Amino acid sequence: MMNPENWVFNIILPLFLFFGFCKSRETITPTQPIKDGDLLVSNNETFALGFFSPGNGTSNRRYVGIWYHKISKQTVVWVANRDNPINGTSGAMSIDQHGNLVIYSNDNSQNVILWHTNVSAPVMATSNSHSARLLDSGNLMLLFQGSDTKNESFVAWQSFDYPTNTLLPNMKLGLDRRTGLDRFLTSWKLKDDPGTGEYSYRMVPSGLPQLVLYKGSVKLHRILPGISSKLADNSTNFMFNLRLSYIDDPEEVTMAYVLVNGSSLSKIFVEELVGRLKMDTWVDVEGQGKGKWVEFYSTPNERCDNYGLCGAYSYCDDSKLPAEFECTCLPGYEPKSTNQWNLRDASGGCVEKGLGMCRNGEGFVKVEGEQIPDTSWAHVVPQLSMNECEAMCLMNCSCKAYTSVADSGCITWYGDLMDVRKYDSALLEWYIRVDADELGNTTTAKENNVGKPSAPITEVGFNNEASDEEKLELSIFDMITIAAATNKFSDTNKIGEGGFGPVYKGQLSSGKDIAVKRLSTSSKQGVDEFKNEVILIAKLQHRNLVRLLGCCIHGEERMLVYEYMPHGSLDSFIFGVGKKSKSFTWSTRLDIIVGIARGILYLHQDSRLRIIHRDLKASNVLLDSEMNPKISDFGLARAFGHDQSSTKTERVVGTYGYMPPEYAIDGLFSMKSDVFSFGVIILEIMSGKRNRMFHHSDHDLNLLGHAWNLWTEGKASELLDPLMEGSFPMSKALRCIEVGLLCVQKCPKDRPMMSSVFLMLVSDSAILPQPKQPGFYIERSSIETHDQSLLKSSPSINEVTMTCLAAR
Known part of the structure; x- marks a missing residue:
C-alpha cells in the first residue's frame, strides 16, 4: 500500500510542474538573482517580472518581461532581451560586478550574456550597493545606494527610459535634450515574437514637435501633442478620465498620459500586424481579474488619417467619401496632374496657380477648419503675435504659410505643405500665402490689412535673388518708427554703448518696450558683423538668448531691434x-x-x-x-x-x-x-x-x-x-x-x-x-x-x- 505522504507528493508535484512553481520577491541583488520560474512582483502586486514564452507558451524561446500580475490574460508590456531569446530554461537575471543588470543563460556550464544595461560611469558604485526593484507603475528601476551620510538611493537605470511596444501611464515618450535619450515605441515582429518590428512611434523634435507613427522610415500618421492630439479630443468619451502631459522646453520634449482614475488598467501600444497605434483598457467581466481588453482608440482608422494621402499643398476630407474625391487643393493651388486627379490619384499633389509669389502684391488667406501642415520643417519663433508672425512671413519669399500659437509662438512654413486634413473643430487658424489674383477672389481673406505687415516695413538691402541664408525671417522697421520710439535717439534714452555703437531704450506705438542697437557709422566692424548677427540670431530661439525683433536699414544707418531687458x-x-x-x-x-x-x-x-x-x-x-x-x-x-x-x-x-x-x-x-x-x-x-x-x-x-x-x-x-x-x-x-x-x-x-x-x-x-x-x-x-x-x-x-x- 502506498505511503500517504508519497501519495500526496506524487499528486502535487506534477501540478507544480504544469502551472509553474514561482518564487516571488521584491528586489534583485547581486547575491539574489531571479531564475527561470522566479518572479519579481511590485509592492501592490500590479506588475510582475519574470521569464515567459510568447504565444501559447509551448515555444522553447524564453524572454524576460514585465506583465500585469492580477488579470487572467497574460499581457506583456516590456521585454528586456526581445532580440536575444534564451533557448531553454537555463536563464537568470542578476546584477554583475559593475552594477549592471544582466540576463544570461548557462550554456555548457558557461554563462552567456544575452542582454545588459549600460550604466554610465558617473553613477557607478560597487556592485553590492546596487539593487533592482519593480514599481507598481510597471517601471523596473536599477538603484544604487549613495555613500554619503544621507544614505539615499539613486536611479542608475530604468525600463521606462527604454520602452518596447507599450506606453504605460506616467511613462514619457520623447527626447531628453540634456542627455540625448530618445524614448520611443517599436512593435513586436509577430504576436508570438517580441523582436523589434517594423513599426515605431516616436517624437520628432524638429520644428514644432510632433508624434509620428512610422513603418520603417515612412510616415504613416502624425499627432501634434501640444495642440491637436486626436487622443486628447476623444478622451472625454473614455470610461475613465485621461489627462495628457506635454513638455517642450530646453531640457526635454516629451508626452505622457495620466489616468485620473488610478484603479483602471490602461495601455497604449503599437500593433504588430497592421501598424496601428491603439489604446486599450481592462474591463473586469466576472471580477477577480477575469475580463478582457477593450479598445477605446486606434489610429489610423480613416482614409485621411494616412499621412500625406493627398500630396503637397492639398487637404483631405473624409466627409466627401464615397461620392466625391476626398482631396482638394489649398487656396492658390491647382492639381499638378489633372489626369491623375480625375482618376482620384492625388499623389502628385498641387502646385501654385500663378507665376510666383514674391513682392507682387501677394498676401494671405485663412484656411478654414483644417489641421496645420506637417511641422517637422517649420520654423518656430516664440512670443510673436499673429500680426507680427504675418509680417515676418511676408518679408521672406520662401515663407508659404504661418500661424501663431499661445504657448509656442509664431510658426512659419518654408517647404512643401504636407498632410493637411479637414477637421470640423480645428483648434488653430492658419494662413497660406497666395498671389494677388487669388487674394482678390477669396472671400476668406484675413480682415484688415490682408497681406500687409503690422509693423512699418522698408526694403532690406538684400535683393530677391539672395541666398536662403540672406533672406531675413524677421520684421523690418523704418527709420521714422525707430526715431519716434527712441525720442529721436535722445541721450536720455541711451542705456549703453558697445563696440558697435550706442544702445537706446524705445517704445513702439503699441506700447511694447524695445532696445535699439545703432551701429556707429565710424565703426570698421559694421556691415559684416551686423549682417552676421541678423542672419544668426534670426535662426536661434531659446529662453536664455536675447530675442531679436527686427532690424532697420536706412541709407548708411543699420540698427538691430531687440526685446528690452529691464534689469x-x-x-x-x-x-x-x-x-x-x-x-x-x-x-x-x-x-x-x-x-x-x-x-x-x-x-x-x-x-x-x-x-x-x-x-x-x-x-x-x-x-x-x-x-x-x-x-x-x-x-x-x-x-x-x-x-x-x-x-x-x-x-x-x-x-x-x-x-x-x-x-x-x-x-x-x-x-x-x-x-x-x-x-x-x-x-x-x-x-x-x-x-x-x-x-x-x-x-x-x-x-x-x-x-x-x-x-x-x-x-x-x-x-x-x-x-x-x-x-x-x-x-x-x-x-x-x-x-x-x-x-x-x-x-x-x-x-x-x-x-x-x-x-x-x-x-x-x-x-x-x-x-x-x-x-x-x-x-x-x-x-x-x-x-x-x-x-x-x-x-x-x-x-x-x-x-x-x-x-x-
Missing part, C-alpha cells in the same frame, strides 16, 4: 555698487549661472546651427524682469558644421580677460573657447570681481590666478563675494568655483564640454575632476584698464606664459 546687463549686478549688487543673492547668482549654461549648451549642441559666440562676457548677458539671463551680441559669432570641432582665424576678435590663450595667441577657436569665457563669468559672479580689473595686495595675479591659488591652498571660500546675501550651502558655492576653474583650464582638451558643465551645475551626483592650472593667470603688470573689445589681426599679449596651445 540691464549682468556686469552692473556683479560689479555695480549700491542697490543692485546688494540684491544679488546666492540663489539669483546660481540661477543666472545655470541659465547662461543652458543658453551656451543650446548654441553648441541643440540649435539648428552649431554656434560659437566668441565674445561671451558679463556685459553681453542681459537680465529680464525676473532676472533670467539672456545671452546677447552675436556680431562675432561663427556657425560650425556639426562634424567640425575647431578652426583658425587670422582676425582675432573678442574681449581681453575672457579670451582663452589658444585663441588670443594663435587664433584657434572652438566650443572650448566659449567654455573658457563661461568659466571666467562664473568666477566673476561668485567673487563679485572683474578678472582683468582684479588687484590683490599680496600678488599681481588676475582673478583666475587668485582663484587657483586659493583652491590649491584649500581656501576657496575666501573667494566668495562678501556682499552675497542670504544663507547658502557652502558645498554648492564651492562646487560652482570648481566648475569655473575646470572651464578656464589652460589646455582646451582639459576643459569639459558644455553638456558636462551643465550636468556638473545641476546635479550634485556628477563627479568633478580635479582642476588643472588655468590659462592667462600670470599677470606681469599691476596696472589694468577696463575691458576693451578687440578687433585686430595680431594681438600682443606679452604678460602671458603658456605651454599648451592646440585646440581639440
Whole structure:
C-alpha cells in the first residue's frame, strides 16, 4: 500500500510542474538573482517580472518581461532581451560586478550574456550597493545606494527610459535634450515574437514637435501633442478620465498620459500586424481579474488619417467619401496632374496657380477648419503675435504659410505643405500665402490689412535673388518708427554703448518696450558683423538668448531691434555698487549661472546651427524682469558644421580677460573657447570681481590666478563675494568655483564640454575632476584698464606664459 505522504507528493508535484512553481520577491541583488520560474512582483502586486514564452507558451524561446500580475490574460508590456531569446530554461537575471543588470543563460556550464544595461560611469558604485526593484507603475528601476551620510538611493537605470511596444501611464515618450535619450515605441515582429518590428512611434523634435507613427522610415500618421492630439479630443468619451502631459522646453520634449482614475488598467501600444497605434483598457467581466481588453482608440482608422494621402499643398476630407474625391487643393493651388486627379490619384499633389509669389502684391488667406501642415520643417519663433508672425512671413519669399500659437509662438512654413486634413473643430487658424489674383477672389481673406505687415516695413538691402541664408525671417522697421520710439535717439534714452555703437531704450506705438542697437557709422566692424548677427540670431530661439525683433536699414544707418531687458546687463549686478549688487543673492547668482549654461549648451549642441559666440562676457548677458539671463551680441559669432570641432582665424576678435590663450595667441577657436569665457563669468559672479580689473595686495595675479591659488591652498571660500546675501550651502558655492576653474583650464582638451558643465551645475551626483592650472593667470603688470573689445589681426599679449596651445 502506498505511503500517504508519497501519495500526496506524487499528486502535487506534477501540478507544480504544469502551472509553474514561482518564487516571488521584491528586489534583485547581486547575491539574489531571479531564475527561470522566479518572479519579481511590485509592492501592490500590479506588475510582475519574470521569464515567459510568447504565444501559447509551448515555444522553447524564453524572454524576460514585465506583465500585469492580477488579470487572467497574460499581457506583456516590456521585454528586456526581445532580440536575444534564451533557448531553454537555463536563464537568470542578476546584477554583475559593475552594477549592471544582466540576463544570461548557462550554456555548457558557461554563462552567456544575452542582454545588459549600460550604466554610465558617473553613477557607478560597487556592485553590492546596487539593487533592482519593480514599481507598481510597471517601471523596473536599477538603484544604487549613495555613500554619503544621507544614505539615499539613486536611479542608475530604468525600463521606462527604454520602452518596447507599450506606453504605460506616467511613462514619457520623447527626447531628453540634456542627455540625448530618445524614448520611443517599436512593435513586436509577430504576436508570438517580441523582436523589434517594423513599426515605431516616436517624437520628432524638429520644428514644432510632433508624434509620428512610422513603418520603417515612412510616415504613416502624425499627432501634434501640444495642440491637436486626436487622443486628447476623444478622451472625454473614455470610461475613465485621461489627462495628457506635454513638455517642450530646453531640457526635454516629451508626452505622457495620466489616468485620473488610478484603479483602471490602461495601455497604449503599437500593433504588430497592421501598424496601428491603439489604446486599450481592462474591463473586469466576472471580477477577480477575469475580463478582457477593450479598445477605446486606434489610429489610423480613416482614409485621411494616412499621412500625406493627398500630396503637397492639398487637404483631405473624409466627409466627401464615397461620392466625391476626398482631396482638394489649398487656396492658390491647382492639381499638378489633372489626369491623375480625375482618376482620384492625388499623389502628385498641387502646385501654385500663378507665376510666383514674391513682392507682387501677394498676401494671405485663412484656411478654414483644417489641421496645420506637417511641422517637422517649420520654423518656430516664440512670443510673436499673429500680426507680427504675418509680417515676418511676408518679408521672406520662401515663407508659404504661418500661424501663431499661445504657448509656442509664431510658426512659419518654408517647404512643401504636407498632410493637411479637414477637421470640423480645428483648434488653430492658419494662413497660406497666395498671389494677388487669388487674394482678390477669396472671400476668406484675413480682415484688415490682408497681406500687409503690422509693423512699418522698408526694403532690406538684400535683393530677391539672395541666398536662403540672406533672406531675413524677421520684421523690418523704418527709420521714422525707430526715431519716434527712441525720442529721436535722445541721450536720455541711451542705456549703453558697445563696440558697435550706442544702445537706446524705445517704445513702439503699441506700447511694447524695445532696445535699439545703432551701429556707429565710424565703426570698421559694421556691415559684416551686423549682417552676421541678423542672419544668426534670426535662426536661434531659446529662453536664455536675447530675442531679436527686427532690424532697420536706412541709407548708411543699420540698427538691430531687440526685446528690452529691464534689469540691464549682468556686469552692473556683479560689479555695480549700491542697490543692485546688494540684491544679488546666492540663489539669483546660481540661477543666472545655470541659465547662461543652458543658453551656451543650446548654441553648441541643440540649435539648428552649431554656434560659437566668441565674445561671451558679463556685459553681453542681459537680465529680464525676473532676472533670467539672456545671452546677447552675436556680431562675432561663427556657425560650425556639426562634424567640425575647431578652426583658425587670422582676425582675432573678442574681449581681453575672457579670451582663452589658444585663441588670443594663435587664433584657434572652438566650443572650448566659449567654455573658457563661461568659466571666467562664473568666477566673476561668485567673487563679485572683474578678472582683468582684479588687484590683490599680496600678488599681481588676475582673478583666475587668485582663484587657483586659493583652491590649491584649500581656501576657496575666501573667494566668495562678501556682499552675497542670504544663507547658502557652502558645498554648492564651492562646487560652482570648481566648475569655473575646470572651464578656464589652460589646455582646451582639459576643459569639459558644455553638456558636462551643465550636468556638473545641476546635479550634485556628477563627479568633478580635479582642476588643472588655468590659462592667462600670470599677470606681469599691476596696472589694468577696463575691458576693451578687440578687433585686430595680431594681438600682443606679452604678460602671458603658456605651454599648451592646440585646440581639440
